[in-house]
Amino acid sequence: MNYIYNLTAATKLVAASILLLSSVLTTSAFAAQQEHAELIKRFEQKLNFKIISVADANVPGLLQINTDTGIFYASENGEYFLSARIYRVGDEIVDETGAALQKYRLEGIKRFKDSAIEFKSAKEKYVLNVFTDATCGYCRKLHNEMDILNDLGITVRYLAFPRQGLNSKVYSDAVSIWCSDNPQEAMTQAKAGGNVASTSCENEVAEQYNFGKAIGVNGTPNIILPDGTVIPGYQPAQALLAALRAAEKA
Secondary structure (H helix, E strand, C coil): CHHHHHHHHHHHHHHHHHHHHHHHHHHHHHHHHHHHHHHHHHHHHHHCCCEEEEEECCCCCEEEEEECCEEEEEECCCCCEECCCCEEECCCEEEHHHHHHHHHHHHHHHHCCCCCEEECCCCCCEEEEEEECCCCHHHHHHHCCHHHHHHCCEEEEEEECCCCCCCCHHHHHHHHHHHCCCHHHHHHHHHCCCCCCCCCCCCCHHHHHHHHHHCCCCCCCEEECCCCCEECCCCCHHHHHHHHHHHHHC
């Protein structure tokens, strides 16, 4: 009985300790969030862009500022704001900003999984996420190889990037493609130079475009590999397969 009593008391003590630690961590996280909220408000007011999130950078004393126009850095006290690319120099030179962008791209792509227009391979081995514009010549060239890409085991998931911005016909055409009864067919028709019936619906075309800007997309096609690295332009199907295989081995 004494053993059972002591075990129960110990269990209660552990539970209380966990609860106390959880409370401390929650309070600490809330305090950090409040501190970042002040930084976000200050920088947005001063610099006139939208901050999506703030996180600790890999450099002591710096914060990583993820914005709608890319990644920036700031001192922890908010006194300095930096537009920079950070490299860590050791046995090898590591592009820390590039690594942060890779992670940022992959996290964002997950958000748009359900709103991408997917051309799925029946033998899927790889998935490419491609920012596209139906009026872009090289986007059309890439789309013309869709059967080859699918046959190679490559699924293509399109995200919208109307190059003329959100107040353009290209944007409204993109909305019509995404809102059509058969988005895959509408995309193929548009990239063949055909007209797509004007329509609208609840969609994430603008959100996809803004996310593209935030990760540095400035032209199409912008091809994101499964590891978050980018091919900033058209590549033929076999070259894309080689890039996917190389990324897989890296």
